[in-house]
Amino acid sequence: MGCPLLRNTLAGLILVLLSKGSDVLGAEFGHLPDNITVLEGESVTLRCRIDEEVTHKAWLNRSNILFTGTDKWSLDKRVTLVNTSNREFSILIDKVQVTDEGPYTCTFQANNKPRITHVYLIVQVPARIVNISKSVSVNEGENVNLYCLAVGRPEPTVTWKDQKYGLVSEGEFLDITEIKRQQAEDYECITHNGVAPPDQQKVRVTVNYPPMITDMKNMPANLGKTAILRCDAMAVPPATFEWYRDDHRPVENDNTLRIKNEKTRSLLLFTNVTEKHFGNYTCFASNRLGSSNASMLLFRPGALQGRGAGLHAGMSAGLCVWVSLSAVLLVKV
Structure with missing residues (x-):
């Protein structure tokens, strides 16, 4: 037998x-x-x-x-x-x-x-995913190729779902050409053959790009009061921040000034504004892909307008003197 x-x-x-x-x-x-x-x-x-x-x-x-x-x-x-x-x-x-x-x-x-x-x-045999791409990190502008292999009887279908926009791509392979930062997200592979509930897994795609400062503005401050200068920068990987004064000196912490760095922004915190604090500050944000910088003023309220008015007054006085002097010379002639 x-x-x-x-x-x-x-x-x-x-x-x-x-x-x-x-x-x-x-x-x-x-x-x-x-x-x-x-x-x-x-x-x-x-x-x-x-x-x-x-x-x-x-x-x-x-x-x-x-x-x-x-x-x-x-x-x-x-x-x-x-x-x-x-x-x-x-x-x-x-x-x-x-x-x-x-x-x-x-x-x-x-x-x-x-x-x-x-x-x-x-x-x-219920459809199941047997091999799928690992999570991937790419630079903006590169191509991304994901795969999701499934087995089952009858032969299962495979689709890719865009979690952010709900778009669907048919087939085991998902190709993204010249990926943009907005396309960084989880992409879900779904396989189904009608035998059992679908099997699904996600692949995270991270898109790296250089810093871009998105929020900066001049800030008025009163003597003896508190003030904040803010520098917001979007970047992947997250940016590191540095601050410089108008004479290119690095800004350092002291008993009246503190630098507070967060994931997407850096703050200059003035706890007791003095005359030495007024001036131009430059925020420098960088990661391994590049850098960005922006400048902003910390000024006394009315100082910019007063500075401008003084300049116009001086010009008017000088003009009057020049006109009077010219008139005297003409009379003598």
Whole structure:
């Protein structure tokens, strides 16, 4: 019984003997369709119901004999007889595998007439992702190629979903050409074949770009009061910040001034404004991809307007002197 050739020969002989000289009729499969579908890992019972007196009976899978009567020929411990009588001859396949898929034959001899019926076992496997791109970090303007490989029976579909905009791309591969910073997000792969709920996984795409200062403005401040200069910069990786005075001296912490750096901004905190604090400050934001800078004034309220008015007054006085002097010279002439 361990020889495949012998098993095939005996299987063929059983079918010939049971069908020789008579019409082939069908046994009842317990109202089941000719195709029986089962999920991988589940159990299935193949029922062969008999309504006549039986002399011989057998179960075959393709050309392999599983049972002849109550004698088991199969070495597979998962296959067992669950009911054998004059009215039923059924087998159970436990923990169904994909390799169990195929045709099964129940055959028996009743009242000197052969009975042969066939059933095809279909094994379905829920779709699942077996290989997917790792999270990736790229520079803005580069191309991104993601993949998501899935298996299942029947063959599953694979789609990519853009979480931010809800866009969908069909197929195992997602290609993004010259990626922009706005496209940095989680991309979700979804695979489905109708057998079970979809399987889904996400891939994070990080887009690196140089700092860009987005918020800066001049700030009025009163002597003895507090004041804040703010420098906001968007960047990936996050920017590092430095501050400089108008004479290019680095700004350093002291008892009246403190630098507070956060993820996307830097603050100059003046706790007690004095005359020495007024002036121009430059914020310098940088990461490994580049840098950006912006300047802003800390000034006394009205100082800019007063400075301008003084300048115009001085010009008017000088003009008056020049006109008077010209008039005197003309009179003498």
